[in-house]
Structures are given as C-alpha cells and as structure tokens.
Amino acid sequence: MSSDRQKSTGQFYTQASHRGRSAYLRTIETAKQFFGMPNSYAAHLSIPALPIEPAYIGLVPRKPTWIPEWESEILPDRDNLIQFVKGILLSFAAVNKSHDLLAISMPIKLDNDCWVDLTMVKATTGSKEVTDTVIEERFGCLTVGNLLESRLSYEFDVKKQSENGVLAVTPVPFMRYGHWHSDLESRGLYVPKCNICGMKITGLSIDGLFCYSVDNIGIGFSSYWYNDWQPAHPKGIRSFCGSYTAVQKDRYAKWLQVDSDKKKNLYSCKVKILSSKDTFREHEVEELTFTIDSSS
Template identity: 25%
Template sequence: MDELRILIARLGWPSTTARWWAMQELAACLGRSTAEAEAALIQLLKSCRLEAEVIEILCIFWIAARSNGYKAPAQLGESIQRSSILADLLLDSLGVCKPLGDSNLIEVPVDFDIPQDFEDVQGSDLPRIFRTTMINLEYQTGLPFLQQMAFEWTLNHSVYPEAPFQGNLGHFIRPLGEGFVGHLSSRTALRSISAYLRTIAVATECWGIPMPSAVDRALLALPIHPTLAFLTPQRPQWFPQATDFEGDSALIQASLQEMLMQVKAEEGGELIAFASPIVISRERCVEVSCVRWSQAVGSSIADEDLALHLDDYWHYRPGIRSSALEPLGVSTLLSLPGGFNSILDGESKAWPLSAPLDFDRIGYLQHDLYPERLMMPTLPGKDGAELSPHHGRLVIKDREQVVASLCYWNAGWGVARPTQFGGHCGSALISRGTSYREGAIFETPGVRSIYLWKVRTLSRHNSFGSFDETITMGALFV
C-alpha cells in the first residue's frame, strides 16, 4: 500500500518525467490485477477537479489495457466529474460507456477582456501551441476561440483556491544556478490545458464545429503520445563511460569507434544515431551526439571541412512526418522525406540516414524527447514506414520487416537540463541488419559512410554561475 500511495502522490509532481514514469508503474499495477490499485485510481478519478487531471488518470487505464490486457471496470465513466472530448475518446478505446455531456458550458461574454495572467503563462508554464491553435481557429472561423479559452481559465481559477498556480517553478531550478531550463508541468499547465479542452467542447456544442476537427485539436492535449507511451528507460550496456569522450578529436574518434564496435557486438546492428548527456553535474556537463551519413562521389567540400559544413546543413534538415489511422492508435505511420533529393546536400553529395520525428500527437509529459531524441531512419528510396512499441523500445518497420529500433534512457532524474542540451535523456537508433541503407543510390560506386559527431562540454568554476561552452565536432569515415 505504501508503494501505491507513493506512486499516486507522484502523479501530482510538477516533474514531467516522474509523472510519466508513475503512470507506467500504476498501469503495471492494474495489469497485475491489483484490485487495490484499481479502487485507489477510481477514487482519485472521482476527486479530479480539472479536465486535464481526468485525462492523465484515464491514460493509466489506457496503458494498462493496451500493454497488459487489462479490462477497465464499467463504473469508470461514472467516476468522471470533468468530462471532455479527449476523455470520451479514451473511454471509447477502453470499451466503457461515456458520461452524460457537460451541461455547464457557457459561452464567453462579448465584453470579456483576456486577463494578463493568462497571457503571462503562455510559453513559460506551458507550450504556446494551445494558444496558437486557438488563434488559428479564430482566424479560420471568426469565432472567439482565444477569448473563450481565457474565459475558461478565469472560471477554473477557483478550482484550487488555496494554490491556483501551485507555487513558483523557479524554486526547483534556481538552486542549480544559471544555464538550466526546467521540464516541468504544473497545476498552471493543467488549468490552461483544461481551459483549452473546454473551449473545444463549447465549439462543438454551441458553435457547430465538426467533430473530426474538434478531435484533431483535442489530441494536442494528450499527456503522452500513443506510440511513445510504452517507452521505458533502458540504458544500454555499451553506454560510454564518463571519461570516454575527453581529449582532442583523435581521442574522441577513438572512443566513438569503440562505442560503434560495442553496439555491433551487443545489438547485432549498426548505430544510426545517438544523442545523450554522459556527464551531468553542477560544475561540468558533457553531451555527445552522432548521426550516420552516406556520401557519393563529386563533393565540392574538402574532408577536413565536411563536419562544419554538414553541421550547418543539419540545422535545416527535413523532419519525418507522422500520422495515425485512428486517434489513439498505438502504431504511427511515418511519411519519409519526399524523395532522395529532399535530403541530399548538393555541395557535399551527402545525405543523413536519420531525421527527427515531427510534433504530431506530442505528449506534454514527453517534451524532453523532442526533437533531438526521436531520430527515425530516413530510408532513402522508401515511401513510408511504421513506428510501434515493442518491449519498451520503438521499432521501425518497412513492409513488416523491422529495419531499426530506438531505445531511450534517463541521463538524470532532475527537474532541469542544461539549456544548450537537446534533452535530459538519451536515445539510440540502431539498425537491424543493413536494409535501412540498401538500394540503388547506395550501390553507386564510391559511396562511403560517415559519422558526423559532436561533443558539447559545459564547465564552470563554481556551482551557480554561467557555463563556459566548448564544442568539438568531426567526421569519422567508416
């Protein structure tokens, strides 16, 4: 019981990583047919005061149903006090009857003024995507979407009268000194997301917005991406030691070669992409990243200048677009970059073998993964692929054949990461065989493989001041 109580308490933490992990652990408790866990979560569901809180609890039941064959109880829908379109989607997926519609929806008064505290939290306590979506809908329809969201924000201020903002998030980051950014989601974010969901409900009930359009917008309020929900932190055995990437370029490349050989020996495949902090402390932080490229003959860039050139090109790289056949489908369809020429750098005749996943169906508790930790194979010459969870990893399939898998791990459990780092966690994209780099373009004489690598080191002489940054990069030919 103590373990269950602790896990439920962690659902209220502002740390996004801790909340996601607690949801997975509670789903595992449900999967073990723990009646005690089910009763505790239903009781928690009944006590939810905000729509976003309801969604997070329902996601626990959804994870358990999808991963462990758990069957949700019929009274689950009856336990919801704050319904929404997104809650209805989750209940439908669980095979549970939905509660009656919300009869307390109120349209925003014509003379309502958007309060300043609503504007102040945009882009700080929560991503601006919710406000931006409201503005776009307002532009398309002429209806007061942003005013409605701000109005709902004002109404739910009294839901937690003792602490509507859940304290100062700077309290968690300030002791770390300069140069850190938090990955936090507090009650302020939950209030804003709830206001967003209620605005969508008003739009469907009062303004006649089509349900498919409403569902698409509601999915932005998911705490977890339906495919990424089942990722579990698994730091690989071949993960480098803290001192492996110290020294000059020659020593770093030797460490990279050693890591590549260990990946091949332990995973049976090739490393396509890797990004992770390997040292995080108050005085020194080190992040290592590498991406595999291919290069044809005819480059106008000298080998010694290739790393700097490709790094500049990498900043404008195309991403991997995604879609799903159903709103909460576990599998994600990948639309690969539009043809080989779209990823080819004309000057160097090189092209990357991986690219970041887009932000579709992003989970707000998983922002630490985006975009640098979600690298997908570009599969030049292929039209599409499928991304799905498997034993705590993600697997990428081309016509049912697994071509690569992605694993991730927590580099630290803190509430913040260095501002210059791509995330507080790490990930690796590893091939299954070599089919990910096979085809007509790879069979051209003279094509060679390159690893573009970068080591970012932050250091300071105390535990509070700003960091000095050093970046070392290079191109390793294999």
C-alpha cells in the same frame, strides 16, 4: 532547484500551459454542445492537447550496457571525444552482430561543473576523403499520427535530400505532441531517413522498443534512457534523456537507395562541452564537429 538553478532550466509545467490546454478543450466542448460540432471533428481538433503520445506509451527506458563510461580524469577535448566515439562503435559491434548503430545522442556528466552533450549519426559521402556532414535536426521529416492510433508514420521531403548526408533525422511532430514526453522529444528519436519514392516508414512500440518497419518488414528500432535525471538540467544540455537507433544490416535496401560503389560510410558527430570554473558561474559552451570513418 539546488544551487545550480541560475545556469539550469527546469523540467516542469507552468500553470499557464495547463490553463491554455484547458481553455482550448472547453472551447471545443462548447462548439459541440451549442453549435452542433460533430464528435469526429471535435476528436480530431482535440489531439494537439493530448498529454501523451500514444505511440510512445509502450516504451521502457533502458540504458545500453555497451556504452563505455567516461573516465572522470580525462578532459573532453576533440581527440578524447573521437576515441570515446570509436569506443562506442566497437562496443556496439561486439554485442550486435546483425545491426548497425545508426545514431546515438546523450548527455554525459563528468562532474557538477562539466557536461558533454554528444550526438553522432551515420552518414554517406561520395567523396574519397572524410568530410564534415551536417546533422539534420527537425528538418525534412514530419511525424504523423492519426487520432489515438498507437502507430506513427513518417513523411520525408525528398526534394530537400541530397545524395550525400546523414542517414537518420529527428522529425517534427505534426498534430500529436504529448507534453508528458517532452523530455524524450527534446532529445529526439533518430528515424532512418527513407529516400525511396513510394516507401513509407512507420513506427510503434514493441517489447519496450520503438520499432520501424517498411511494408510490415522490420528495419530497426530506437530506444531511450535517462542519465542522472534531475528536476533541472544545464541550459546547454538538450535533456537528461539519451536515445539511440539501430538498423538491420541486411535491410538497408528497404529504405535507402545508395550506389554502394561510389559511397563512403562515416559518422558525423557534434558535441557541446559545458564547463564552469565555479558552481555559481554560468557554463562556458564549446561546440565541436568532426567525422569518423566507419571503416577505420
């Protein structure tokens, strides 16, 4: 695990977790053989022990070419991070004329003793001034998968949604959680947050991307990649996996109800900066939040 093991967390499974899943599945098999449990019910109960998420099987990790490189001599402070985020937005816009960048979350390695974990999500506000908007993680959205179907649907708690706020959120896996995809789930795919009653967003893998649709009409996609993946990563980094979500500019109305005359678009950002004076010391963690006017 290298000399950094004291301030890192491992990317591995314990024997206890394997034994737990095995015992769970053997209990279901015993119920089938000796107590007559129907096969359909047994199949439903076994889904939480799946090693994979069927909807993610077709995903292919692809690092975006439009993400600028962080120059090693630049210190990761608030001003430099704001400029870096603006650089991401400009680079994305230059190569994606028909899409908006809805969210991106990724680790950035400056050196072995300095890391940045960056997340930015598009948001709206009714205020004329740019104000802080909280990024919602694992809140107000469930991922629902049926048995081994390769499609996921998303259920949003409309009551918990305000008029203002971020336009994408990482959902909570419900029933299905493929532990082989734990690296991806730790980072999360940011799903467009639908606030239209009766509309349901679904997602599935197409051509290596995870594509979202409403009423069989595509609205956007998510993709992921790995940054300097190792068997262990610093404790303050969510994972060495990065992800981003892009949506089609002309299809917001399919999943989002917004009074455009009264709304201001912005990007809400949160950052963790991990730094250590020596390789044997624990990382010091600094957390920053800021917003960027998307029209500037």
